Amino acid sequence: MKINVFGDSISALVCAGCLAETGNQVTLVGHRDNERSEPGLAKLLDTQIDAGRLHVSNAFDIEAEYQIIALNPDQCLEGKQIALALAEGNHPERCIIIRANFTMGTSQRIAELAKIPCIVNPDFASEGRAIQDFKRPDRIIIGCRNPLAQQQFKRLFAPFNRNRNVMIDMSPESAELTKYATNAMLATRISLMNELALASESLGADIEEVRQGIGLDKRIGPSYLYAGIGFGGTHFAKDLCRIHKIINPSDSKEGLLEAVIRINEQQKEALFRKFWQHFNCHIENKVVTLWGISYKPNSTSIEGAPSLELIKAFLNQGVTLQIFDPMLEVNFMIWLRENLSLEQQKRVEIISDMYEATENSDALCVVTEWQAFLSLDLEQLKANMNTPIILDGRNLYDKAWLTDNQFIYYGIGR
Amino acid sequence: MIETQAYSNLQRLSETMQTQHLKELFAQDPNRFDAFHLRMDGMLFDFSKQKVSTEVVDELLNLADEQQLESWIKRLFDGDRINHTESRAAWHTALRDVSEPRPEVAQQWRKLESLVNQIHQKQFRGYSGKPITDIINIGVGGSDLGPLMVTHALEQDRLACAPEVHFVSTLDARQLHTLLRHLDPATTLFVIASKSFTTIDTLSLAETAKEWLLQHAPNPQVVVNHFVGISTNPTKMTEWGIIPSQQLLFWDWVGGRFSLWSTIGFSIAVRLGMTGYNEMLAGAHAMDQHFKNTPFKQNIPVLLGLIGVWNTNFLNLSAQAILPYDSRLKYFASYLEQLEMESNGKSTRRDGSPVEYRTCPILWGEVGPNAQHAFYQLLHQGTERVMSDFILFSQWNSPSKRGSFHQNLNIANCLAQSRAMMIGESSEDRHKHYPGDQVSNTLLLKQLDAHHLGMLIALYEHKVFVQSVIWDINAFDQWGVELGKKLALNILGHIEEKSVEGLDSSTANLLKTIWKQHHEN
Numbered sequence: 001m002k003i004n005v006f007g008d009s010i011s012a013l014v015c016a017g018c019l020a021e022t023g024n025q026v027t028l029v030g031h032r033d034n035e036r037s038e039p040g041l042a043k044l045l046d047t048q049i050d051a052g053r054l055h056v057s058n059a060f061d062i063e064a065e066y067q068i069i070a071l072n073p074d075q076c077l078e079g080k081q082i083a084l085a086l087a088e089g090n091h092p093e094r095c096i097i098i099r100a101n102f103t104m105g106t107s108q109r110i111a112e113l114a115k116i117p118c119i120v121n122p123d124f125a126s127e128g129r130a131i132q133d134f135k136r137p138d139r140i141i142i143g144c145r146n147p148l149a150q151q152q153f154k155r156l157f158a159p160f161n162r163n164r165n166v167m168i169d170m171s172p173e174s175a176e177l178t179k180y181a182t183n184a185m186l187a188t189r190i191s192l193m194n195e196l197a198l199a200s201e202s203l204g205a206d207i208e209e210v211r212q213g214i215g216l217d218k219r220i221g222p223s224y225l226y227a228g229i230g231f232g233g234t235h236f237a238k239d240l241c242r243i244h245k246i247i248n249p250s251d252s253k254e255g256l257l258e259a260v261i262r263i264n265e266q267q268k269e270a271l272f273r274k275f276w277q278h279f280n281c282h283i284e285n286k287v288v289t290l291w292g293i294s295y296k297p298n299s300t301s302i303e304g305a306p307s308l309e310l311i312k313a314f315l316n317q318g319v320t321l322q323i324f325d326p327m328l329e330v331n332f333m334i335w336l337r338e339n340l341s342l343e344q345q346k347r348v349e350i351i352s353d354m355y356e357a358t359e360n361s362d363a364l365c366v367v368t369e370w371q372a373f374l375s376l377d378l379e380q381l382k383a384n385m386n387t388p389i390i391l392d393g394r395n396l397y398d399k400a401w402l403t404d405n406q407f408i409y410y411g412i413g414r
Numbered sequence: 415m416i417e418t419q420a421y422s423n424l425q426r427l428s429e430t431m432q433t434q435h436l437k438e439l440f441a442q443d444p445n446r447f448d449a450f451h452l453r454m455d456g457m458l459f460d461f462s463k464q465k466v467s468t469e470v471v472d473e474l475l476n477l478a479d480e481q482q483l484e485s486w487i488k489r490l491f492d493g494d495r496i497n498h499t500e501s502r503a504a505w506h507t508a509l510r511d512v513s514e515p516r517p518e519v520a521q522q523w524r525k526l527e528s529l530v531n532q533i534h535q536k537q538f539r540g541y542s543g544k545p546i547t548d549i550i551n552i553g554v555g556g557s558d559l560g561p562l563m564v565t566h567a568l569e570q571d572r573l574a575c576a577p578e579v580h581f582v583s584t585l586d587a588r589q590l591h592t593l594l595r596h597l598d599p600a601t602t603l604f605v606i607a608s609k610s611f612t613t614i615d616t617l618s619l620a621e622t623a624k625e626w627l628l629q630h631a632p633n634p635q636v637v638v639n640h641f642v643g644i645s646t647n648p649t650k651m652t653e654w655g656i657i658p659s660q661q662l663l664f665w666d667w668v669g670g671r672f673s674l675w676s677t678i679g680f681s682i683a684v685r686l687g688m689t690g691y692n693e694m695l696a697g698a699h700a701m702d703q704h705f706k707n708t709p710f711k712q713n714i715p716v717l718l719g720l721i722g723v724w725n726t727n728f729l730n731l732s733a734q735a736i737l738p739y740d741s742r743l744k745y746f747a748s749y750l751e752q753l754e755m756e757s758n759g760k761s762t763r764r765d766g767s768p769v770e771y772r773t774c775p776i777l778w779g780e781v782g783p784n785a786q787h788a789f790y791q792l793l794h795q796g797t798e799r800v801m802s803d804f805i806l807f808s809q810w811n812s813p814s815k816r817g818s819f820h821q822n823l824n825i826a827n828c829l830a831q832s833r834a835m836m837i838g839e840s841s842e843d844r845h846k847h848y849p850g851d852q853v854s855n856t857l858l859l860k861q862l863d864a865h866h867l868g869m870l871i872a873l874y875e876h877k878v879f880v881q882s883v884i885w886d887i888n889a890f891d892q893w894g895v896e897l898g899k900k901l902a903l904n905i906l907g908h909i910e911e912k913s914v915e916g917l918d919s920s921t922a923n924l925l926k927t928i929w930k931q932h933h934e935n
Binding site for chain 2: 266269272273274275276277280281312313316317
């Protein structure tokens with residue numbers, strides 16, 4: 001089947017690659033700029049291009065049977081322009097699949113402009129495991145009112161629905177809201193856990209034990225119950241703001257999501273606060289090590305990352321920073337240049353070895369849960385560090401083990 | 415003053431002017447406005463509703479010359495020690511000299527800016543490490559009224575990143591306790607503003623604030639982070655426990671009631687940002703330049719001052735109403751009460767001899783539309799002759815239809831009141847008879863923003879100075895407030911010892927009654 005995939009996002013690239021892999025002729029109408037940060041993506045695209053099933057182009061085939069719009073959320077206007085161009089083809093039997101996370105109502109507008117049936121099929125994949133999530137999705141949502149288009153869609157996505165049927169039909173409006181609601185629900189769970197983490201600290205409880213205790217409850221389930229230093233990422237925060245704007249004019253004025261966002265913002269500085277309190281507000285000229293900059297492991301994405309708030313907080317109090325991250329990219333260097341004064345930039349050292357980054361350090365902040373951070377060489381840390389303080393932003397370590405080894409340990413909610 | 419030729423001439427002129435009704439002056443000259451108004455960029459000063467003629471204005475200008483106003487203005491701007499009873503300059507103009515700032519002033523601007531930026535960037539932190547969300551300005555008199563008046567007036571120019579700013583001044587601590595009940599100690603910053611850093615009002619409140627923090631903070635060391643000090647006395651600030659990096663300075667040549675231009679304006683800078691704060695200084699500087707460089711005949715502060723002298727000393731008016739037609743200027747009258755009455759409420763000449771003429775009138779005021787329903791009755795039909803200043807802004811920010819309706823209603827009321835006071839209306843029914851003939855100035859400014867507010871405040875400062883020169887008094891000391899402070903300490907001693915020995919019978923019996931009621935409770 002002939003398919004156009006519009007967009008440069010990871011979502012677009014993954015979709016184009018995976019559909020080519022299942023034997024379709026795919027044109028990616030966009031660029032391959034973002035692929036490096038997603039594991040396995042470059043290889044997938046190269047293989048499909050070599051096999052002749054995937055083409056990258058600025059032009060598109062108006063005759064293609066499927067037009068998939070996977071633009072960035074802020075490209076609603078471009079989406080409508082594509083719809084206008086497709087209207088000229090006059091092929092009402094074809095269909096448009098919208099995987100982009102546009103503002104509510106955009107999909108209906110696109111359908112009207114293109115005069116072609118439209119399906120809202122939100123992309124729920126997480127960055128860092130996007131290919132896996134595309135191929136083995138938890139659910140495939142088909143937001144559509146046209147039975148013919150529904151059938152066409154089901155044919156295209158059948159290869160990803162073999163193990164068990166995870167396809168759900170619903171209205172386009174419900175499909176759009178489901179995407180937002182998913183992120184709102186996940187964010188709310190995390191912020192609630194972070195509130196409970198504060199309570200744990202004042203009660204002498206351990207949020208990790210509490211997490212396991214409630215996670216076994218089938219009504220709750222174990223995922224997204226991790227207290228930590230807050231979530232980041234472009235889409236999450238953007239979706240929250242959007243759904244907040246949708247909820248606000250409706251009848252609820254209670255501001256639950258506002259609180260969710262506020263708690264998350266405060267949480268990003270949690271490790272800074274623990275360090276500040278440990279030294280009774282006197283932290284000028286201290287040296288702090290940060291492990292992990294990206295907002296999640298296996299990613300170079302730093303948008304909304306807690307590390308950035310920590311960097312600003314520490315530098316503003318006269319601290320020197322030694323930074324290690326396994327996958328730092330130029331986007332971080334640009335951020336440093338744009339957000340810090342020259343004097344502050346001089347107090348940031350990026351070090352390519354994780355243990356070298358702890359030399360003479362007054363505290364090690366573990367910010368992102370990269371696998372390489374899971375097992376610590378305590379002897380080396382103790383030899384390197386000026387004061388053996390571990391600030392564990394992801395509750396990765398066994399508190400007792402560290403304190404038995406004469407480390408001062410601060411986790412989140414324990 | 416009374417020895418001058420101009421004084422005798424003005425007295426002679428006043429005899430005829432007093433018999434003239436204001437409305438006759440307008441009837442005689444339909445273009446009266448042309449002769450009796452002045453303009454500068456952003457401001458119009460209309461004094462045509464004053465009982466003056468061209469001869470009166472000329473003689474007032476002669477009086478200014480005879481009292482050597484020009485050389486006094488030069489001494490003011492040169493930083494001479496014209497506050498001779500305290501041997502200090504009164505150099506508030508140097509605080510807003512944005513074109514040629516003094517190095518020590520510029521240095522404090524930089525320190526102020528750095529603190530303000532830290533606060534705006536949410537990097538100024540309390541003991542828990544959370545950013546400061548609330549600032550409580552503790553100060554009294556000039557350390558309170560100026561910032562309070564300005565931040566209230568420019569509330570709509572508040573930056574989104576600015577924290578809440580609260581003002582606390584009264585030594586009964588009620589304002590403070592009300593605030594402390596709902597604020598979070600971990601995110602509250604106290605600004606202790608005191609010129610000498612010995613004022614009991616301020617320091618007693620600061621101690622109460624410190625105690626509140628000590629009750630909540632994990633240990634006493636971290637409490638210092640929650641205090642910024644503003645004073646001329648770094649030694650006292652350090653002794654009290656303000657850390658040097660959080661000390662802002664000004665100098666003994668800044669009078670308390672002229673201090674909002676100094677680092678005392680910290681809370682203004684916090685609210686408006688440095689751009690807004692500098693805009694206010696620039697507005698005041700523009701007025702300084704006008705005052706210093708404009709011939710007296712076209713000089714707004716000079717004429718505003720001289721007309722006040724004419725009303726007080728020649729037309730025998732003894733009260734001055736301040737009537738801003740803008741609710742944002744709610745505290746402007748209180749501000750001027752201090753500025754004018756603390757400066758010129760004096761009866762001793764510079765050489766120590768008593769004055770033989772009246773000086774500062776009683777000044778009070780209220781936002782015009784509210785005052786219309788309060789004391790305007792007295793202005794229209796009372797027995798007292800009062801001079802009024804109407805203050806109006808021609809531009810308003812609301813683009814909506816209702817917004818412009820309210821703006822027009824406000825303008826109409828302002829102009830109607832000054833006209834009604836001028837023209838009056840006769841009626842056979844005495845209850846409905848309006849004598850009119852009440853004099854007023856109207857100050858029309860372009861808009862209420864930092865720049866124009868800076869101009870307006872500086873205008874009144876210079877007016878006060880002009881009058882002090884004519885009256886030959888020192889506008890910059892305030893010995894009158896000392897006796898009360900001294901006696902308060904003495905009575906506090908009596909209260910602590912529970913003794914009334916040596917007190918007059920009124921004070922003694924008031925105290926005894928208070929003690930009795932305490933006992934009964």
